[in-house]
Amino acid sequence: MFNGRKLSALDVVDAAQTPTLSRRQFLLGATLIGSALMVGCRMEASDADAPVAAGGKPAAGSPFEAYIAIAADGIVTVYSSQFDMGQNSYHGLATLVAEELDVALDNVRVEGRAGNPKWYGNLAMGGAFQLTGGSSSMPSSWERYRKAGAAARELLKQAAAKQWKVVIGELSTANGEVIHAGSDRRAPYGSLIAAAAPLPVPGEVALKDAKAWTLIGKDATSRIDARAKSDGSQDYTIDIQLPGMLVATIAHSPRFGGKPKSFDATAAKAVPGVVEVVQISRGVAVVANNTWAAIKGREALQVTWDDSGAETRSSDAMFTEYEALAKQEGGKVALKRGDAAGKLAKAAKTIEATYRFPYLAHAALEPLNAVIHKDGDRLHIHGGLQMPDAVQGACAQIAGVKPDQVDLHVMKTGGGFGRRAVADCDVFVEATEIAKAINFRAPVKLQWTREADMGGGRYRPLHVHRVRVGLDADGNVSGWQHHIVGQSIMAGTPFEGMMMKDGIDPTSTEGVVDTPYALPDIDVRMTHPASPVPVLWWRSVGHTHTAYVMQTLLDEIASATGKDPVALRLALLPADARERAVLSLAAEKAGWSQPVAAGRYRGVAVHQSFGSFVATVAEVSKTADGGIRVERCVVASDCGIVINPDIVRAQIEGGTGFGLSAMLGERIALENGAPTASNYDAYRVLRIDAMPTVEVHMLPSTASPTGIGECAVPPIGPAVANAIFQATGKRVRDLPFLEA
Amino acid sequence: MAFELTINGKAVPVDAPDDMPLLWVLRDIAGLTGTKYGCGMAQCGACTVHVAGQPIRSCVTPASALVGQPITTIEGAGATGPVAKAVQDAWVAGAVAQCGYCQSGQIMSAIALLDTNRSPSDDDIDAAMAGNLCRCATYQRIRAAIKAAATALA
Numbered sequence: 001m002f003n004g005r006k007l008s009a010l011d012v013v014d015a016a017q018t019p020t021l022s023r024r025q026f027l028l029g030a031t032l033i034g035s036a037l038m039v040g041c042r043m044e045a046s047d048a049d050a051p052v053a054a055g056g057k058p059a060a061g062s063p064f065e066a067y068i069a070i071a072a073d074g075i076v077t078v079y080s081s082q083f084d085m086g087q088n089s090y091h092g093l094a095t096l097v098a099e100e101l102d103v104a105l106d107n108v109r110v111e112g113r114a115g116n117p118k119w120y121g122n123l124a125m126g127g128a129f130q131l132t133g134g135s136s137s138m139p140s141s142w143e144r145y146r147k148a149g150a151a152a153r154e155l156l157k158q159a160a161a162k163q164w165k166v167v168i169g170e171l172s173t174a175n176g177e178v179i180h181a182g183s184d185r186r187a188p189y190g191s192l193i194a195a196a197a198p199l200p201v202p203g204e205v206a207l208k209d210a211k212a213w214t215l216i217g218k219d220a221t222s223r224i225d226a227r228a229k230s231d232g233s234q235d236y237t238i239d240i241q242l243p244g245m246l247v248a249t250i251a252h253s254p255r256f257g258g259k260p261k262s263f264d265a266t267a268a269k270a271v272p273g274v275v276e277v278v279q280i281s282r283g284v285a286v287v288a289n290n291t292w293a294a295i296k297g298r299e300a301l302q303v304t305w306d307d308s309g310a311e312t313r314s315s316d317a318m319f320t321e322y323e324a325l326a327k328q329e330g331g332k333v334a335l336k337r338g339d340a341a342g343k344l345a346k347a348a349k350t351i352e353a354t355y356r357f358p359y360l361a362h363a364a365l366e367p368l369n370a371v372i373h374k375d376g377d378r379l380h381i382h383g384g385l386q387m388p389d390a391v392q393g394a395c396a397q398i399a400g401v402k403p404d405q406v407d408l409h410v411m412k413t414g415g416g417f418g419r420r421a422v423a424d425c426d427v428f429v430e431a432t433e434i435a436k437a438i439n440f441r442a443p444v445k446l447q448w449t450r451e452a453d454m455g456g457g458r459y460r461p462l463h464v465h466r467v468r469v470g471l472d473a474d475g476n477v478s479g480w481q482h483h484i485v486g487q488s489i490m491a492g493t494p495f496e497g498m499m500m501k502d503g504i505d506p507t508s509t510e511g512v513v514d515t516p517y518a519l520p521d522i523d524v525r526m527t528h529p530a531s532p533v534p535v536l537w538w539r540s541v542g543h544t545h546t547a548y549v550m551q552t553l554l555d556e557i558a559s560a561t562g563k564d565p566v567a568l569r570l571a572l573l574p575a576d577a578r579e580r581a582v583l584s585l586a587a588e589k590a591g592w593s594q595p596v597a598a599g600r601y602r603g604v605a606v607h608q609s610f611g612s613f614v615a616t617v618a619e620v621s622k623t624a625d626g627g628i629r630v631e632r633c634v635v636a637s638d639c640g641i642v643i644n645p646d647i648v649r650a651q652i653e654g655g656t657g658f659g660l661s662a663m664l665g666e667r668i669a670l671e672n673g674a675p676t677a678s679n680y681d682a683y684r685v686l687r688i689d690a691m692p693t694v695e696v697h698m699l700p701s702t703a704s705p706t707g708i709g710e711c712a713v714p715p716i717g718p719a720v721a722n723a724i725f726q727a728t729g730k731r732v733r734d735l736p737f738l739e740a
Numbered sequence: 741m742a743f744e745l746t747i748n749g750k751a752v753p754v755d756a757p758d759d760m761p762l763l764w765v766l767r768d769i770a771g772l773t774g775t776k777y778g779c780g781m782a783q784c785g786a787c788t789v790h791v792a793g794q795p796i797r798s799c800v801t802p803a804s805a806l807v808g809q810p811i812t813t814i815e816g817a818g819a820t821g822p823v824a825k826a827v828q829d830a831w832v833a834g835a836v837a838q839c840g841y842c843q844s845g846q847i848m849s850a851i852a853l854l855d856t857n858r859s860p861s862d863d864d865i866d867a868a869m870a871g872n873l874c875r876c877a878t879y880q881r882i883r884a885a886i887k888a889a890a891t892a893l894a
Contacts, residue, residue, distance in 0.1 A: 086839025086876050221835035229840030230831040232774020232814035236841060239773035247768075272757060292757070292764040295780070365778045365786055365841040365875050414776070414841025415875045450779045646835055650881070654838055657877025680783035680873060689866035691879035 028151040028201040033066070037193035039152040039201070040066035040079075041119045065119035067148035068097055070156075074176050074190040076103050078145070079113040081120035081130055082137035083386050085364075085416030087709040088647045089137040091224050093145050095644055099215045100149030100208060102173040103189070105222060112410025114388030129389050133421050133537070135610035135707020138643060142705055143207075150205040159196035160187050210641075210702070219645040225412075237369045237383045237411045242443040245371070246275060247291045248434050249298040249449055252283040255673035256457055257310035257532025260284050260303055267300035277301065278437035282426070285434045291447060298449065311532045311673035318462055318670070319356050322485040322529065326354065326466035331483055331525030332504050335513040338521030343479030347470025351556050355467075356734045357486075357545040359668035360460035360538050361677075363685055366414025367453035370431040374399060374440035379406045381428060384413035384420040390494075394425045395432040399440070417658070418537040419458060423493035426458070451678040459668055460538030461487040463508070465549045475561030477572075480522040484508055484546075487535045488528040503528070507537065511546030511607065511714065516579060517554070517572040533670070539658060540713040543609040547714030548663075548721070548735075551605035555722040556731065565604050565722065566592055578638050579606045581699055582615040586636035589697050590617035600631065603722025605715040611706035612639040616656065618692070618719035622727055628737070630660060630692040630720055635712060637696065640703035648708045653694045655712030661686035663717035665738045684738070743807050747772065748816025754803060762798035762806060763787045766813060774814035774844045778873070785872030788845035789813045795852040797871075814844035817851060824851050826892045830885040838876035846872045850886050859890055 029042035042065075069077040078097045082089040090110035098108050113120060114130055121127040123144060124136035153173050160178040161168040164185060172179050177186045210216075228234040253259060263284045265277035273293025278285050286297035313321075325331075344350065371382035372395070379399045385391055388408050396403045413420060431446035438444070448456065463486030470479035488505035490496045499506060504526045506513075512524055538544060554572075558565040566587045573580050583606040587593070596602045599621050606615035619632040635652050642648055665684035669676045677683040721732040742755045745765070752770050761780075766772045766789070775798060778786035782797040789798045790812040817824040827850050830836075837843045846869065853860055853868040860868070865883050874882070 086837075086841075088838065221833060223835050223837070225840065226832040226835060226837060229837035229843055230828045230847060231818060232772075232844045234840050235773070236776075238777060239767075241771070241773075290764060290768040291777070292760045292768070363875060365776070365784065365839070365873065367777070413839065414778075415839045417875070447777075450781075650835060650838060650878070653880050654877045657879060658875075661877065679781055680779050681781065685873055685875060686877060686879075687873060688869045688879040688882060691877065691883075694880055 028148065028205070030152075030155055030197055030199070030201055032194065032197040033069070036069040036071045037152070037197050038066035039068045039070075039148055039155065065113075065116045067145060068101070068152050070152060070189050070193050072190040072193065074107055074188050076101060076108045078108060078110045080110050081113065081122070082141060083112060083132040083384065083410060085384060085386070085413045085420065087137070087651060088223065088644070089132065091647060092138055092643055093141055094224050095215050096141060096145040097149040099213060100146045101153050103176045105215065105224060107176060108224060110224060112385070114385050114408040114410050115392055115406065117389050130387070131421065132386050133418070135612065135710045138705045138707055139611070146207050147205055150207055151201045154202050154205055155196040155199055156189050156192045158199050159192040163187070163195060216643050217641070217645065221646050234412065236366055236414055237371060238366055238447060240371045240382055240411075240445060242371065242373060245443040245445055246287050246289065246438070247294045248285045248287045248431070248444055248446045249294040250283045250285045250430060250446065250452060251298055251301055251303050252452060252456060253305045253307070253310065254455070255305070255307050255310040255312065256534065257673070258305040258307045259309070261306040262304045264302040267302065268297040271297040271300055276438055278434060280430060280433035280437060282430055285430070285437075285446070287434065287438060287444065294447070295449060309532060311670070313670065313673060315359065315462060315668070315670040318531070319464065322462070322464035323354060323466070325527050325529065326464045326483045326485045331527040332502055333523075334484070334504050334509045334526045335522060335524040337519070340479045340481050340521045340523035343521040344468055344470040344481060347478050348473040349471040349560060351469040351471070351553070351560060353467050353553060353556070353731070353733055355465040355545070355549050357463040357548070358735060359462045359533070359670070360544070360662055360666050361454050361668050361683055362415070362417040362419035362458070362538055363454060363680070363683060364413070364415030364417055364419055367450050368419070368427040368448040368456070369446060370427045371443060371445045372431045372435040373443035374435065377401060377405055380409060381406060382409040383411055383428060384416060385410045386416060386421040387423070387425070390423060391425045391428045394429050398429065398432045398436060417539040418541070422458060422536065423495065450680070454678050454683055455675050457534035458536035459533065460544055461489060461508075461535035463545045465545065467549060467553060469553060469557065471557065471560060475563070477519060477557060478521065480519050482512060482523065483525040483527065484512065485527045485529065487531055487533070489535050489537060489541070491528065507542045509546070510542040511609065512550060515550060516574060516577045516608070517569070518574070539655070540609055540710040543607060543710075543714040544662065547605065547607040547609070548718045551607060551715065551718035552721050552731065555603065555718070555725065559725070569606060578613045579608060579615070582606060582613045582636040582638050585697055585699060586615035586617050586634050589636065589695065590619075590634035592617065601723045601727035603719045603724070603726060605718040605722065607714040609711045609714050612637065612708060612711035614652070614711045614715050616712070616715040616719040618716065618723045620720060620723040620727055628724055628727060630690070633692050633694045633716065633719070635694060635696050636699065637708070637711065638699040638701060639708050639711065640701045640705040642698050642701070643705055645698060648698055649696045651708045652696045652712040655710065656694050656716045657686055657691055659713035659716035660692070660720065663720055663735060663737055664690065665736050667736050741804065743804055745803060745806060745811060746809070747811045748813060748819070749810070756803060758804040759802050760804075762789065762801045762803040762811070765803040766798060772813050772815050776841055776844055778842065783873070784842070785849060786842045786845040788848040788872065790848060790852060793852070793855065795849050814848060817848065822893060823854050823889075826889040827851050827854065827885070830889040830892065834881050834885040834888060836878050836881040836885050838878055842872060842874045846874065846882055850882070850889070853886065854889060854893065858893060860886060
C-alpha cells in the first residue's frame with residue numbers, strides 16, 4: 001500500500017505518547033484466560049489484574065492483550081494483528097511464533113484480532129494504529145511475534161524447571177515439549193500452562209540465532225489454511241449466517257458524487273422476501289430475508305439521484321485535461337536537482353513521452369460486505385478489517401455506543417489488493433447505517449453486488465506522466481523533466497495531514513522522486529486535479545505507474561544510445577544499490593547474455609517498492625492473429641531474510657499475474673461520470689490462458705525482512721512493454737495494451 | 741414454490757421462487773456456503789458446481805430446473821471418488837490457494853476436466869479453466885496441481 005518509510009514524520013509525532021518499537025512494547029506478560037495460557041503485552045501498572053471477559057477474550061481496550069494462547073491440548077493460537085486477504089500473513093505470523101516456541105505448524109492456529117491499537121499497532125508505521133498495508137505485516141511482526149513466542153517458551157521452561165527442580169539452563173524445547181535430557185524427562189506444553197501462568201516473564205528474552213532456525217527460511221508448501229481453502233470450509237464474511245439475519249444490497253449513484261434525492265420502493269417491496277427499503281447517507285438499501293431477494297429488490301428499486309455535485313466528465317476528457325496540465329510548467333516541485341531545463345536546452349537528442357494510465361478496479365473476487373449486529377449495548381462488526389481502528393470509531397459513533405463497546409470480528413477475505421483499507425470505512429459505515437435504520441432489530445449483512453463493487457470507485461487514480469529526457473552527444477542522460485498529473489489518494493483523508501507535504505501526495509510520486517539512478521539534473525512536478533471519483537491504493541499504489549514510466553524510459557534511452565538495457569541500468573545505479581544484484585540474477589537466470597530463442601522477444605525491468613527489490617525479465621511471442629503473448633517471466637527478488645520461501649514464490653507469481661493483468665487489459669472508463677464496465681465481462685482480468693510461466697529466484701539475505709505482497713507488481717508491466725518494443729518496434733504508452 | 745433437490749446425495753426440501761439461482765439456494769437455504777458468489781453472470785466461475793457430473797455456473801441456473809438431477813458441491817466433492825480426492829490433495833500439496841475464494845469453483849472445474857481427460861495438456865487445461873477467474877493469479881499452480889492430480893490418478 002503506502003511506503004512505511006515515508007511515515008517517519010508520524011513516528012516522531014507519536015513517539016512521545018505511544019509505545020513504539022521499544023522495550024515497553026515488549027513488556028510481556030502472561031495470564032490464564034479460561035484454561036489457556038495467554039502470552040502477550042500488558043501495561044506496567046496493571047500486571048496484577050488482567051481482566052478476563054466472558055468467552056475467554058480480554059475486554060476491548062484492555063491493559064493486557066494476548067499474542068499467543070497455549071491450550072491444555074497443546075494447540076497454540078496466534079492472535080494476529082495483521083489481516084489476511086490471501087497474502088498469507090497468518091501463515092507468516094504462525095511461522096514466527098512456531099519458530100521461537102518450538103511447536104509444529106500443524107498445531108498452530110491463527111485468529112485475527114483488532115480493537116486494541118496499543119498492542120496491535122503496526123510497528124512498521126509508528127505503532128499508533130492497527131493497519132495491514134504497505135507490505136508491512138512481516139516488518140511489523142518480525143520482532144513482536146518472535147519475542148512473544150520466545151517469552152512463552154521461557155515461561156514453560158521455568159515452569160518445568162520448578163517442577164523438576166533443575167536449573168533452567170539444562171532444559172531445551174522441541175516439538176511442543178520441554179525436555180530435560182539429563183533425566184530423560186519430557187513435558188508437553190499443555191501440561192505446564194497452569195504452572196507457567198503466574199511466573200514472571202523474563203525482561204529480556206533471547207531470540208534464536210539464525211543458525212538454529214528450523215522453520216524460518218525453510219522451503220515448504222505447507223499452509224495452515226490449505227485444507228480449508230480446498231474443501232469449501234474456509235469462512236469468509238459472505239458466509240456468515242446469524243440467527244434472524246437480514247441481507248441488504250445497496251444502490252449507489254451511477255455517477256460519482258451523486259446523492260439520493262428520492263426513491264420509489266413500490267416495486268422493490270413487491271419482491272417476495274424484501275422486508276425494508278431504507279435511505280442512508282450514501283445510497284438506498286434493500287433489506288431482505290435472503291440474498292436473492294435483496295438482489296431482485298435492488299434491481300426493481302427506482303431511485304432519483306441528485307447529480308449536482310457529481311462527476312460528469314468522461315475519462316477521455318479527463319485524459320485530455322490532464323495532458324494539457326502536464327504540458328504546462330505548473331505543478332508543485334516534487335524533486336529538483338541540478339539544472340534539468342538548462343541541460344535539456346543543450347541536449348543533442350531529446351526523448352519526449354506522454355503516458356496515460358486509466359482508473360483501475362481492485363475487482364477482488366469477494367465483493368465488499370460487512371455484518372453488523374447489536375447485542376444489548378455491544379456492537380459486533382464482522383468483515384475484512386484492514387484498518388480496524390477507523391471502523392471501530394466510525395461505526396460506534398453511528399450506533400451510539402462507545403468504542404470500547406465494539407467487538408471486531410476479523411474475517412479472512414476473498415482478496416483485497418488495497419480495497420479494504422478505506423479511511424472513511426465505506427461498507428462498514430453503510431452496514432451500520434442500515435442496521436440502525438431498522439433499529440438494530442436483526443443482524444444485517446450488507447452484500448455489495450459485483451456491479452456495486454466494480455462501480456463503487458476507490459480506483460487506482462487515472463494518471464498522466466509527461467517526461468522529456470535529454471541525451472548529450474556521448475549518449476549520456478543530460479536533463480530529465482517530469483510532470484505527473486493525477487488525483488491524490490490521501491487528500492481529504494486523515495492521511496493528508498500525516499503524510500502529504502507541500503500539497504504533494506507521496507503515493508503519486510513514489511518510484512520517481514526516490515529514483516536510485518544517477519540523474520543529476522532532474523525536475524519532477526506534481527499536479528493533483530480534483531474529482532468526485534473516489535480513489536484508493538491499488539496493490540503497489542504509485543509504483544503501478546511510476547515504475548512503468550521509469551523502466552520503459554530507461555529502455556528507450558538504451559535503444560536511443562545503442563546500449564544494452566541491463567548494462568545501462570547497471571551503469572546508472574550506485575555501487576550499493578540493491579537493485580543491482582536482483583537485476584544481475586534475473587538477467588543470468590533468463591540467459592540475457594545469450595540471444596533470445598527464435599520467435600521470442602525479451603524485455604527487462606527492476607524496481608524497489610516497500611523496501612523490497614524485484615527484477616523481471618519477460619519473454620513474449622507474436623501470435624498468429626498479430627497479437628502478443630507473454631510466455632515466460634524470470635523474476636529475482638530481494639526482500640531481506642526470507643521467512644517462507646514458498647510464500648515469497650507464490651506472491652511473486654501472483655503479483656506478476658496481477659501486474660500483467662493491468663498492463664494487458666484492465667481499465668475503468670467513464671462516460672458522463674459513470675463507469676462503463678460493471679462486471680468481469682467488460683473489466684478484463686487475466687485468465688489462465690494468458691498466464692505466463694513465472695520462475696522465481698530469491699537472493700539470500702541477512703537484512704530484516706521486508707514485505708512481498710506488492711513488490712512483484714511494478715516491474716512486470718514495463719518488462720512486457722520493453723519486450724513488445726523488441727517484437728513490434730512500438731512503444732506502449734497508453735494503457736492497457738489491449739484496446740477494448 | 742416448494743420442490744426438492746438432491747444435493748451431495750441428500751434430498752433437500754426447498755421453498756424458493758422458481759427463478760432463484762441454485763447458488764443462493766445452496767448458500768442461503770441449504771447452508772452450503774463453500775460455493776461462492778463472484779459475478780452473478782457466469783463470468784468468474786466461483787459458483788461452479790456439478791449437475792449430473794457436468795460443471796455448471798450455479799449463479800445463472802435456476803434451482804427449480806434441477807429437480808431430479810444430482811447436484812454436487814465442493815462440500816460433497818470429496819465423497820465422489822478418487823478424482824476429487826486427487827484434485828483436492830494436489831491443491832493442498834501444491835499450496836495453490838492464496839485468498840482461496842475462487843478455489844471451490846476452480847476445483848470443481850478441475851475435477852470435471854479430469855473426469856473426461858486423464859492427461860490434459862496445457863491447452864486442454866486452459867480451455868477447461870478459462871472460465872474460472874483467480875484475482876490472486878494462482879494460475880501457474882492450478883496448472884501444476886491439475887497435472888499432479890493426473891499423475892496421481894494414472
